[in-house]
Amino acid sequence: MAVKLMQGNEAIALGAVAAGCRFYAGYPITPSTEVAEVLSRELPKVGGKFIQMEDEIASMAAIIGASVGGLKSMTATSGPGFSLMQENIGYAAMTEIPCVVVDVQRLGPSTGQPTAASQGDVMQARWGTHGDHPIIALSPISVRQSFDLTIKAFDLSEKFRTPVILLTDEIIGHMREPVELPDFKTIRSEEYRVTAPGQEYIPFRNESGDVPPLANFGVGYRYHITGLYHDQVGFPTQRLDEIDPWLERVNTKLDKHLDEIALVEEDYQDGAKVALLSYGCSARTARHALKLARAQGKKVDMLTLFTIWPFPERQVEALGERVDRIIVPEMNLGQLAYEVERMAGRKKVRRVVRANGEMVTPQMVLEAMEG
Amino acid sequence: MTAKLSPRTEIRLAGEGGQGMILAGIILAEAAAIYDGKNAVQTQSYGPEARGGASKAEVVIASGEIDHPEVLNADVVVALSQEAFKKFASSVKPGGLLIVDEEKVDSTSAPQAIRIPVTKMAFETTGTVALGVLVGLTGVVSREAIEKAVTARAPRGTEEMNHKALDAGFTAAEKARK
Incomplete structure (x- = not known):
């Protein structure tokens, strides 16, 4: 394919088509709407289905249903819609039904500022959502x-x-590159x-650390799906000898695979005592500051997280052992910084935050290196 | 009267919603990235309105990687409304270029501004005129690249109108140089 100038949101839509997504249900919301716009055009071309739903609760329900029916399914939204989806995200976690939810973050809380960026x-x-369950969250730093x-x-x-x-x-989603x-x-x-x-x-076989495969509804197996705690074939249970193995299996099912799931980029320099750690749009700012600092001869480490959840604990803990200070630029009041503090110690972490819709600037990051 | 552009060239195009500033930003980025073989990142900000309100496109052009995607110290600011002028005129770096709409902007506070009646020259293709002026004055992309990019983005049937608008912008830039 030729070089094209493309928005992050367009790239997400095309990535979904390339991944084999054939069902999208959603309710348009700024700044995510381009994902729906492109898929409404592209999905029918490959035999997929696009449905505009009445709201985000229904959108989430629709993609869960389509997924268990056998189609790779996705929805896209932003903060207010993401809040509405939470109940059914919990349902997907409880019933272990695969689905992809795109959240193009905008300034909140509530309606906030629809066209302003946030993390x-x-x-x-x-x-x-409520209760204990694993989740995976990935955060891109570029259109590609x-x-x-x-x-x-x-x-x-x-998987x-x-x-x-x-x-x-909003920055990465609307940015063109x-x-x-x-x-x-x-x-x-x-x-x-x-x-x-x-x-x-056995749809919910509770062998420790196992991910039992999902059988598409309609291919010939009879099993039950419920948001209640369930036994191995999916029927509701209140028996602790069935609840406990479920809790154990589901809440550890990612543990053996963290190396495959935790996507990070470590750009380290021998002798560095300061590190930058960031993700999403703010990682672009951090990298800008990193180059300026290195051009002045400073030694600085940079850890970029592409996987936010499960939090890359091992990598961040190791970084905390390498350096004296970890600077965490992000467009909120320090949400990821909590996790960095947990792994590296509170005293090592310096927050560089902005939660008013404007990007953190490279200058703010450079100042945090000095002070 | 030419601006000295930084290796990381930062351009801010600002005006009212509906003037085509965001599309102009996209076309400029495409001229740089697709037809001139450079790297470019385009971002934007706008209010919730489809027409009116403030609208701004930013384009960063460089030969290498572009990390922070937004303008930090603008090499060039184009302001086609008084509000845009008030908000962004001061973001031009020293020695940078400030281009304002002669009729819509009272720029007495900025004597160095280049005044061109962009909106009067073409109502429907304001953004394209602005691109002609901008490229004519800075050479930030080649004339060939901007022409190709305008052709690729112009709605069918408006190619000629847009090329006339682009030429008018180049001519106005030529005059302003003198």
Whole structure:
């Protein structure tokens, strides 16, 4: 494909098509609307379905239903809609039905500022629904990565039977950059589902650390799906000897695979005592500051997180052992910084935050290195 | 009267919603990234209105990587409304270029501003005239690149009108140089 100037949101939509997404249900909201706009045009061309729903609660319900029916499914929204989706995101986590939810973060809380950027949904992505459950959230830093991480989101969602949040922001979503996308035919996606009848099938088998494969509804297996705690075939249970193994399995099912899930980039220099740690649009600012500082001869480490959840604990803990100070620029009042503090110690972390819709500037990051 | 552009060239195009400032930003970025083979990042900000309200496009052009995507110290500011002028005139770096709409902007506070009646020259293709002026005065992209980019983006049937607007912008830039 030729080089094209493209928005992050367009790249997400095309990434979804390339990943084999064939169902989209959503309710348009700034600054995510371009994802729906492009998919309403592109999905019918490949035999997919696009539905504009009455709201975000219904959108989330629709993609869960379509997914268990056998189609890779996605929705896209922003803060207010993401809040409405939370109940059903919990349902997808409880029933272990794969789906991808794109959240193009805008300034909140509430209606906030629809066209202004933010990274204020970091914690909502992790803890927005109730109860304990794993979740995966990925955060791209460029238009090209918006495409790549959308494909990754589908793969992780299918493989681990979990909702995956593509946590992008207004800057990356609306930004245009030149990109050259690969031929979609070259994008390989693995089949994790049970798509043929005739095998022994236990949809929620509680072997420790296991992800039992999902059988598409309608291929010949009878099982039950409920948001209640359920036994291995999906029927409601109140028995602790069935609840506890579920809790154990589901809440540890990502643990053995963290190296595959935790996507980070470590750009380290020997002897550095200061590090920058960032993600999404603010990682662009941090990298700008990093180059300016290094051009002045300073030694600085940079850790960019592309996976926000599960939090890359091992990498951040190791960084905390390397350096004396970790500067965390982000467009909220320090949501990711909480996690960095947890792994590296509160005294090492310096927040560089802005939550008024304006980007953190490279100057703010440079000042945090000095002071 | 030419601006000395930084290796990381930062351009801010601001006006009212409906003047085509965001589309002009996209066309400029495409001229740089697709037809001139450079790197470019385009961002924007606008209010909730489809017409009126403040509207701003930013384009950063460089030969290498562009990290922070927004304008930090503008090499060039184009302001086509009084509000845009008030908000962004001061963001031009020393030695940078400030282009204002002669009729819509009272720029007595900025004697160095280049005044061109952009909106009067073409109502429907204001953004394209502005691009002609901007490229004519700065050479930030090649004339060939901006012409190709305008052709690629002009709605069918408006190509000729847009090229006339672009030429008018180049001519106005030529006059302003003298």
